[in-house]
Amino acid sequence: MMVEPLLTARGIVKRYGRVTAIDHADFDLYPGEILAVIGDNGAGKSSLIKAISGAVRPDEGEIKLEGKPVHFASPMEARKAGIETVYQNLALSPALSIADNMFLGREIRKEGLVGKVFRTLDRPKMEKIARDKLSELGLMTIQNINQAVETLSGGQRQGVAVARAAAFGSKVIILDEPTAALGVKESRRVLELILDVRSRGIPIVLISHNMPHVFEVADRIHIHRLGKRLTVIRPKDYSMSDAVAFMTGAKPAPEDTVAA
Known part of the structure; x- marks a missing residue:
């Protein structure tokens, strides 16, 4: 067939x-x-x-x-159709936390009036999902889900961006030069992450000069x-x-x- x-x-x-x-x-x-x-x-x-x-x-x-x-x-x-792209500049907000970056543009609001009228975010739920997704991909070397992204290394930032793409049930993930700015050890971790995402059945388009x-x-x-x-x-x-x-x-x- x-x-x-x-x-x-x-x-x-x-x-x-x-x-x-x-x-x-x-x-x-x-x-x-x-x-x-x-x-x-x-x-x-x-x-x-x-x-x-x-x-x-x-x-x-x-x-x-x-x-x-x-x-x-x-x-x-x-993105709504299931095509997630991780660009070379990562499109992360350095001053925001890891959890906030994972849900950038897709924040979860609290149920009921508090969420609908006052648009209050359900932070505990967002933090739990972010923690679970990072753990699934073996990225919980990041201790605190509330730490700012600017405190992370290049490889950890790339990990957050890939985890964000993989977290939302994507049909396709496109990675633009994911190891371009990384050292040998961090590049190795990102390659392992790519293989890990693929093992979950998500196809990946990898643009690379390496x-x-x-x-x-x-x-x-x-x-x-x-x-x-x-x-x-x-x-x-x-x-x-x-x-x-x-x-x-x-x-x-x-x-x-x-x-x-």
Whole structure:
């Protein structure tokens, strides 16, 4: 039985004046996989991901989630549909607590009049859920759920952002350069976290320039070049230098894109 992709894009085009950022690009994400997206700077991979996550509206093409066409006017709409994106800048509020950051934009209010009229937050409930989610992902090295995010290390902040994405029953999590600003030890923890989230059945799109990380965790690698998908390879079939050569055009890419 053929496995159908969970998320697809066909013929996506995005132009900015005379510049074509996405040129009839295709994309496929299968259930339960880690799909790495790699490409040279300016290849259009970020624009493609922004189109999929609702941050950019494509001029042409179609995006389908679970076989149904979707049209996201904003990242909020994509989130409601189950596509969570963790951007490179993490979009965390440093002065707020871990629990407040976990529920940023989705705060839980107290039941009854107090919540409806006075919009009082149900802090104990939010703190409990935040603690449970961080524990599930092995992140309770963070002792105090009420400590400000600015007191955390880079790896812990990334952990909070990934936990937030995983906490809300997402269908897809997109991670933009999750290890870019981290040291070796913290990068290792984030990679373990990515594998842990995948083991819960949530597929992940990993945008990264770090080839060793890509080859370590990805099931398939989408190579983006000149605004479109060039090919899709499996890490076990090619070397890192092959992937870089395809990406830069130094070597012709295999024609058959790899399905699930």
